[in-house]
Amino acid sequence: MTATKDAAAPSRGIKSLVPARIDRLVWSRFHTRMVVALGVAWILDGLEVSIASNITPFLTDPGSLGMSNGSVAFSVGTIYLLGEVFGALFFGNLSDRWGRKNLFMITLGVYLLGGAMTALTWGKGEGWVIYLNLTRFIAGAGIGGEYAAINSAIDELIPARYRGRVDIAVNGTYWAGAFLASVLTVTVIKHLPVSYNWRIGFLFGPALGVIILFVRRNLPESPRWLVMHGRVDEADAAIERIERDTLATGGSLDEVDESKQIEILPADSVGYWELTKTLFRRYPSRSVLGASLMITQSFLYNAIFFTYALVLTKIYGVPEGNTAYYFMAFALGNLCGPLVLGHLFDTLGRRVMISSTYLIAGVALAISAFLFHAGTLTALTQTIAWSFIFFFASAGASAAYLTVSEIFPVEVRAKAIAVFFAIAQCFGAFGPWFYGKLIGDTTGQSPEFLAHHSKLWIGYLIGAVVMILGAVVELWLGVNAENRSLEDVATPLTSVDRSDRPIGRPGRLTGELRPPAT
Numbered sequence: 001m002t003a004t005k006d007a008a009a010p011s012r013g014i015k016s017l018v019p020a021r022i023d024r025l026v027w028s029r030f031h032t033r034m035v036v037a038l039g040v041a042w043i044l045d046g047l048e049v050s051i052a053s054n055i056t057p058f059l060t061d062p063g064s065l066g067m068s069n070g071s072v073a074f075s076v077g078t079i080y081l082l083g084e085v086f087g088a089l090f091f092g093n094l095s096d097r098w099g100r101k102n103l104f105m106i107t108l109g110v111y112l113l114g115g116a117m118t119a120l121t122w123g124k125g126e127g128w129v130i131y132l133n134l135t136r137f138i139a140g141a142g143i144g145g146e147y148a149a150i151n152s153a154i155d156e157l158i159p160a161r162y163r164g165r166v167d168i169a170v171n172g173t174y175w176a177g178a179f180l181a182s183v184l185t186v187t188v189i190k191h192l193p194v195s196y197n198w199r200i201g202f203l204f205g206p207a208l209g210v211i212i213l214f215v216r217r218n219l220p221e222s223p224r225w226l227v228m229h230g231r232v233d234e235a236d237a238a239i240e241r242i243e244r245d246t247l248a249t250g251g252s253l254d255e256v257d258e259s260k261q262i263e264i265l266p267a268d269s270v271g272y273w274e275l276t277k278t279l280f281r282r283y284p285s286r287s288v289l290g291a292s293l294m295i296t297q298s299f300l301y302n303a304i305f306f307t308y309a310l311v312l313t314k315i316y317g318v319p320e321g322n323t324a325y326y327f328m329a330f331a332l333g334n335l336c337g338p339l340v341l342g343h344l345f346d347t348l349g350r351r352v353m354i355s356s357t358y359l360i361a362g363v364a365l366a367i368s369a370f371l372f373h374a375g376t377l378t379a380l381t382q383t384i385a386w387s388f389i390f391f392f393a394s395a396g397a398s399a400a401y402l403t404v405s406e407i408f409p410v411e412v413r414a415k416a417i418a419v420f421f422a423i424a425q426c427f428g429a430f431g432p433w434f435y436g437k438l439i440g441d442t443t444g445q446s447p448e449f450l451a452h453h454s455k456l457w458i459g460y461l462i463g464a465v466v467m468i469l470g471a472v473v474e475l476w477l478g479v480n481a482e483n484r485s486l487e488d489v490a491t492p493l494t495s496v497d498r499s500d501r502p503i504g505r506p507g508r509l510t511g512e513l514r515p516p517a518t
Contacts, residue, residue, distance in 0.1 A: 013265035013494075014232060018223045019487050020260035021239050023160045024253065030245035031158065031166075037215040038104060038154055039170035040208065041146035044111065046177025048139065048205050050331075052076040053309075054185040054324065055198040063194045065132075066124055079133045083114075083140025084147075085422045091145025092418025093272065095152060096411065099229075101221040103149035103414075108213055111142025115206035119199040148418040151405040155413070156222040157242075161483050164350065164402060165342035171398035172338025179331035182324045228410050228492060230266035262487050264494040275412050275419065278493065286407045289477040293354070293400035294420045296470035298428030300361075300393060300463045303435045304386065311456070316379035326383045333387030337394035345399055351478035354403070355471040357396035362467030364389045369460035393467065400424075407479050409490045435459050 025031075059065050059072045067075070087107065095103040117135035121128055151167070158166050184204060189197045220242070226235035243253060279287040312318040312326055337357075345353045368385040371377050377385065401417075408416040438459045481489045 013263060014227065014230060015261055015263045016227045016232065016235070017256050017258070017261050018227050018235050018239055019262060019485050020256050021243070022157065022223065023260075023485050024256060025159045025242065025246055026252065027159075027162065028242075028246040028249045030242050031162075033215065034157060034219055035154070035166060035170060037212055037219055038150045039173055040212045041104075041108075041143065041150050042171055042174040043177035043180070044205050044209060045143045045146075046174035046179075046331075047181045047208070048115070048143065048177075049080070050178040050181030050327075051185070051201045051204060052080065054181060055189060055201045058189075058194050058198045061194045064196075064198060065121065065128070067129065071129060075129065075132050075136055079136040080140040081425055083137035083142075084144035085425050086137070087141030087144030087146075088148050088418035088421045089144075089272075089415075090141070092148030092414045095145075095149040095414035099221050099225055100149055100153035100156070100414075101216075101219060103145065104153060105213070105216055107142050107145035107149055108209055108216065109142070110145065111139055112206045112209045112213070114139030114142055115202055115209070119202040119206075121199075144418075144421070147401075147421050148414040151401060151417050152225075152414040153222055155402075155405050155486060156224040156410065160485050161346060163406065164345035164399075164482055167402040167405065168338045168342040168345055168395060168398040171401045172335055172342075172394055175331045175334035175394065179328055179335065182328045182331065186324050224410050224486070227262075228264060228266065228494065260485065262492065262495065264492050266494060272415065272419075275415050278409070278412055279416065279419075283408065283490075285477045286479065289473060289479070290400075290404040290407065290416075290420045291423055292473040292477075293358075293396075293403055293470055294424035295427045296358070296466045297393065297397035297400050298424035299430070299466055300365075301397060302428040303459065303463055304390075307435045308386075311382070312379055315456075316382065318379050326379065329383050329387055330390065333391045334394040337391040338398045341392075341395040342398075345395075345402070346482050349480055349482045350399065350403070351474060351480055354396055354399045354478060355474040357392040357399070358467050358471035358474060361389050361393035361396060362464045362471065364392070365460055365467065366464035369457045369464060372460065373457035396467075396470075403479070403481075406481050406486060406489055409493045410486065411493045 053076075056072050056076065059067050059076070087110070091103055091107050091110075094106075114135050114137070118132065118139060121132045121135065154167055154170060155163060181204075184201070189201050192200060220238040221234065223235040223238045223242075226232070226238065246253060308327065308330065309323045312323050318326065341353065341357070364385070368377070368382075368389065371385070372382070401421075404420040405413060405417050435456065438456045479489065487495075
């Protein structure tokens with residue numbers, strides 16, 4: 001047994017080597033299976049958002065739903081994002097209460113239900129529009145819940161020396177879903193009758209989700225979460241199963257470092273009020289760091305991503321049917337960044353890489369803004385510039401999600417991810433409106449004229465400054481979490497300190513709080 005209750009001194013609670021046993025593991029087929037099964041959440045989100053964007057024109061066709069442009073944008077975009085915010089907050093709370101496995105099964109099921117119901121939107125009229133809004137909200141809630149539950153599970157199950165590159169790569173696969181959506185739009189959806197091609201589009205994600213649902217069934221609960229809730233026998237059984245998988249694939253197991261033993265007192269789950277006190281009383285600088293990284297990357301991404309097609313069609317005169325080809329290049333740049341640069345976040349470190357990627361993206365965006373204003377860019381060179389910028393920005397944005405998932409204690413990890421995700425989405429939602437206003441409705445002039453006289457270049461400069469500010473905050477407040485156990489990065493709220501006093505009391509996570517190690 002690696003986790004026991006001390007009979008002679010019951011107030012000392014549970015001693016466990018489970019975190020140390022996880023961090024000593026070498027890569028095995030278990031980790032590969034887990035990353036595939038859980039990482040698909042970001043592919044689904046990228047697929048869902050991009051499919052919805054690509055099929056918008058079909059929903060306005062009289063032969064399908066005959067909706068107005070504004071109604072379609074509100075239903076498939078705004079409502080979906082609102083659902084993500086709700087889902088992250090609601091299911092993030094449940095993930096800390098009920099466990100990671102329960103929630104990554106539930107949230108995927110919610111997404112499958114919402115996606116399938118969307119495809120069944122059959123008639124026209126106000127009633128069916130309300131139905132469509134409801135189904136988009138449900139699908140978004142499922143994906144929002146996935147972010148909180150799955151980031152928590154991945155961080156808690158991946159050994160410390162792999163955590164950065166794996167988390168960044170998994171978050172970056174959002175763009176694999178976006179690229180896949182563009183390919184499916186060009187090769188399948190556009191060639192089907194408008195009366196039902198959009199239904200097929202909305203079913204691609206759920207079809208992939210059904211397959212993954214069966215793979216997830218065989219994953220264990222997070223041993224770290226189990227220990228924190230006093231379920232020591234289940235935690236031991238889960239880690240022993242992972243160790244057997246490691247040995248079965250030819251891996252070896254080092255000796256467990258006994259000095260890494262943790263001691264905790266299981267307590268009731270923490271609500272959002274306790275989370276707020278934890279964030280701003282115990283971790284104020286980390287809260288500022290997490291909010292800054294998430295807000296800056298969300299503002300930039302939503303601003304560029306949701307106005308991408310408008311810039312290509314209104315400024316550069318690209319036919320609407322050809323924008324998907326340009327988007328493929330944009331998606332590939334975003335996908336390659338996390339995959340190529342991910343390992344450097346574990347070797348060079350979080351502070352160096354996050355600040356560097358934010359800074360490079362911001363400076364490159366500023367340079368492209370001046371080139372855009374000068375009218376020297378074309379649709380092709382603008383796309384190349386964006387692909388270069390977001391090669392770095394994508395790695396930095398993925399690292400923002402990594403940061404908020406590893407710098408807070410296990411008891412509140414999922415809720416913390418949910419809160420910062422919701423904050424980022426709310427601030428990021430301002431970007432598309434602001435940049436859309438800057439683009440305006442002027443058409444019929446040459447691209448050089450429109451670029452030179454458009455105020456959009458000022459918006460690009462603002463986005464550049466925002467990213468550079470994110471780099472400055474990371475240099476100032478960044479946490480060197482690379483190759484460190486999660487318990488070293490953020491001491492559990494229920495940990496027993498050196499004088500054997502619990503931080504908080506059993507059943508309540510309040511009282512004296514020991515400052516975390518930095």
